[in-house]
Amino acid sequence: MKKKIIVAGHISYDITPIIYNTNGKDFGRLIKPGKLINIGKATVANGGSVNNTGMALHKFGADVELIAKIGNDEFGRQIMEKCKKEGAKTSFIISDSEDTSYTIVIAPPGFDRSFLHFTGTNDTFSFSDLDMSKIEGGYLFHFGYPTLMEGFYKDNAKDLIQMYKNIKELGLITSLDVAAIDPNSESGRQDWKEILRQVLPYVDVFEPSFEELLCMVDRDGYDRLLERASDNDICACLSLEKDIVPLAKKVMSLGASILLIKCGVAGMYLCTASGISQKLNLDSSWNDFKHFQKSFKPDIIKSAIGAGDTAIAAFLYGITNNYSPKKAMEIAAATGAMCITEYDTFSGLLSIDKLEEKIKNNWETQDFICE
16 A cells, blocks of 8 residues: 655646746846847746645655645636646645735746745645644655745744644654745744744654755855855855755754755755654664765756755655665656756656666766865
8 A cells, every 4th residue: 555645835826938048148137127028938837835746746656645725716726627637636725715826937048947926825824724634644744835835934833833743743754845935024034943943853854955944044154155156056056064064964953853955956965863764664774864966967957946846756755665865865866857857847757767767877967066
């Protein structure tokens, strides 16, 4: 029998116009009042953590159920229809009085993506919306993007902490992903280091990006890194020993058990606590494991949207199927590299078998990280 995975949290309807070659110029600098910029056709697809991570797990053949809140509107109906078309199991909370979240994704070639985002029903989703009967009896619970969901970050993230405490008491493996925080937003004004100190003891697997994590626990360090990177990709300017490892140690001291730090184009770093194999019934190789996995060279780059979320899906698939930590990292990095070959987060993905075959055939890795 397959182990049931519940993926809950943020979902949105994504509109991604194709942006032609900007000749090395940041797209934001090309936008001027009164100027017309020709773009290509738009890809419309479901987005957000629940879609990106949940549907990738579904494509891998996992027993997964998706839980999110949407409105009874056109975008909400489109989200449900696209999930239904792929045969995914959903338990959506539908509001008749609120509008579904949507995002306009700006993904110019050669630059990191930017977003125009309407929070919609994601802001009113709260712990009280969850039907715990759909969660108990599951094997793993994953929640994504509470940093973008007011119901889960307001009041010092009271609902987020209570949710993880209750679900951990049910005996499930728990997993948490976050999204980038606008320092000037209400979410950005929260004390995320203290929130993590309270929630991480109930979280078994934590999968933030380096930039997100640094912003949450060391705002001054985050500002210094932005200044150091200037107009360059932050993740192409990182040192393993000077940047990534010290941050990992800091977060592990807050109570993390399995910490997977996504480092964008550079790859990902995994750090685990001692005794974690007994706690989660994993192979002993998971105990006190530390490793940096380089990224795989993608066949083509169309959009980086969802790469981290789909990588998480592969990593969680590895945990639920008793993979070694190194193998789980390899399929996670490989999935991220396949995700960016299409504008949506689903159609570029390969099955786990094909991913493993591609890795065995000496898939080339990339060297962006400084030792």
